[in-house]
Amino acid sequence: MSIINFIEKFKKLNRTLYTTPSHGQGDFVAPLALKHIGHKFFTCDYSEIEGFDNLSNPIGIIKTAQDRAAEIYNAKATFFLTNGATSGIIASMYAILKRGDKVLIARNCHKSVYNGLVLTGAVPIWLMPQYNRDWGIFDSINLDYLEETLSRNKDIRAFIMTNPTYEGVMSDIYRISNVCKKYNVILIVDEAHGALWHFHKALGTPALYQGADIVIQSLHKTAGALNPSALLHINKHSPLGTKAIQQALNLITTTSPSYPMLVNIEAVINFLDSEKGKFYLYDIVKNVNRLVRTLKQIPNLEVYSYNNDVTKILVKVTNMSGFELSDILFEKYNIEDELANEKSVLFLTGVGTTKAKLKKLEKALIDLCANNIKITEETPQKHFEPVEPRVRYIPNLVWGREYKEIELKYALSRVSMELIADYPPGIPVLLPGEVIKKEHIEYLSGRQKIKVLV
Numbered sequence: 001m002s003i004i005n006f007i008e009k010f011k012k013l014n015r016t017l018y019t020t021p022s023h024g025q026g027d028f029v030a031p032l033a034l035k036h037i038g039h040k041f042f043t044c045d046y047s048e049i050e051g052f053d054n055l056s057n058p059i060g061i062i063k064t065a066q067d068r069a070a071e072i073y074n075a076k077a078t079f080f081l082t083n084g085a086t087s088g089i090i091a092s093m094y095a096i097l098k099r100g101d102k103v104l105i106a107r108n109c110h111k112s113v114y115n116g117l118v119l120t121g122a123v124p125i126w127l128m129p130q131y132n133r134d135w136g137i138f139d140s141i142n143l144d145y146l147e148e149t150l151s152r153n154k155d156i157r158a159f160i161m162t163n164p165t166y167e168g169v170m171s172d173i174y175r176i177s178n179v180c181k182k183y184n185v186i187l188i189v190d191e192a193h194g195a196l197w198h199f200h201k202a203l204g205t206p207a208l209y210q211g212a213d214i215v216i217q218s219l220h221k222t223a224g225a226l227n228p229s230a231l232l233h234i235n236k237h238s239p240l241g242t243k244a245i246q247q248a249l250n251l252i253t254t255t256s257p258s259y260p261m262l263v264n265i266e267a268v269i270n271f272l273d274s275e276k277g278k279f280y281l282y283d284i285v286k287n288v289n290r291l292v293r294t295l296k297q298i299p300n301l302e303v304y305s306y307n308n309d310v311t312k313i314l315v316k317v318t319n320m321s322g323f324e325l326s327d328i329l330f331e332k333y334n335i336e337d338e339l340a341n342e343k344s345v346l347f348l349t350g351v352g353t354t355k356a357k358l359k360k361l362e363k364a365l366i367d368l369c370a371n372n373i374k375i376t377e378e379t380p381q382k383h384f385e386p387v388e389p390r391v392r393y394i395p396n397l398v399w400g401r402e403y404k405e406i407e408l409k410y411a412l413s414r415v416s417m418e419l420i421a422d423y424p425p426g427i428p429v430l431l432p433g434e435v436i437k438k439e440h441i442e443y444l445s446g447r448q449k450i451k452v453l454v
């Protein structure tokens with residue numbers, strides 16, 4: 001039985017519960033929460049009471065829902081995550097890596113990978129993806145570079161990469177997974193931004209269909225679930241078992257997962273997999289494509305369209321930095337983008353992107369370009385062009401070590417004790433244990449001090 005059907009039936013039993021959660025399924029809701037969240041949400045919020053299931057050892061309704069999802073995604077196993085893709089990334093690292101194991105990581109990874117390094121004690125080998133200066137974004141993974149790195153480091157246990165990138169750029173996962181297999185390396189793909197790919201062919205090919213061992217997806221980013229809902233899939237053809245993943249998840253996630261989130265995860269997957277859901281998504285993608293076509297007609301405006309997921313609209317305007325464009329849209333048109341860099345601005349769309357919302361962006365960009373609108377940036381933002389990191393100490397060994405704050409101008413060649421990552425996208429610029437280079441100092445020049453290892 002599905003989670004939602006079970007809860008519906010359970011409500012009719014009218015059982016008296018002397019259990020957590022203490023709001024008693026909405027018998028108490030703080031007045032402001034009632035005003036803003038409503039009562040119904042609380043009526044779905046249960047803990048592991050009789051008849052319900054346990055996310056840390058599912059044998060009932062959660063297991064049924066996860067098994068059903070695994071069928072839909074064609075996975076060996078699918079895990080529902082109520083602690084975000086972050087928990088899936090850390091758990092997969094925990095399940096696979098032991099202290100001292102080498103792990104290859106594409107540098108445009110999310111900072112949760114760093115947390116996984118601190119916890120596991122694994123040794124990172126950083127792989128720099130190609131960088132696209134014209135757009136200020138990371139590009140795809142270069143296969144020759146990957147193969148060369150793996151052939152030089154035969155003891156690498158796993159490769160962790162992000163696909164698509166935040167901006168939607170795709171790598172050739174099929175060929176990457178073949179290279180990984182050749183060197184007996186486990187491939188973990190952070191597909192946080194590709195959660196709709198299983199449900200619309202034109203967006204991108206899911207990594208699960210291309211040979212990745214583990215794939216993690218955020219369901220809240222594009223697929224319309226509550227923050228921070230996510231999924232972890234194990235590939236049917238991977239030698240990895242499910243137990244190690246479950247144990248690792250149990251180590252780092254809450255023992256009180258949110259049932260409203262589980263209900264929502266189940267509902268989102270079922271909807272996207274339904275005929276109605278497919279038509280709905282088809283319509284959204286059609287509308288986004290239409291907008292992109294219109295934007296491409298605007299003089300002085302360019303839309304990124306090289307091997308990327310169309311739901312992530314990346315634009316740039318001639319003679320204007322991405323930061324400036326972003327500020328104008330915010331201040332003059334009341335539009336907030338997902339992120340900006342020196343060259344371009346990213347607009348994320350997803351299942352909740354209405355036609356009206358798209359129209360507003362279209363009108364704003366047409367107006368802005370036609371009238372050559374400009375504003376003066378009060379404090380121009382800095383852009384960081386990634387540099388090869390120099391690791392002095394691995395994250396686990398530097399964690400908790402003594403540090404002091406020094407003036408930035410004296411920080412060259414010192415060992416950083418700060419994790420510097422703009423959010424979004426949460427990609428590390430500098431990590432604790434890494435040597436501070438002149439490029440870092442230039443980028444951070446807006447601040448006075450930095451924490452360094454004593």
Ligand SMILES: Cc1ncc(COP(=O)(O)O)c(C=O)c1O
Pocket residue numbers: 083084085086087109110112162166190192193218219228229230424425426
């Ligand atoms: C590429 C990537 N991976 C993982 C995450 C973490 O996802 P979540 O918020 O679901 O924990 C993010 C969040 O921004 C991300 O951009």
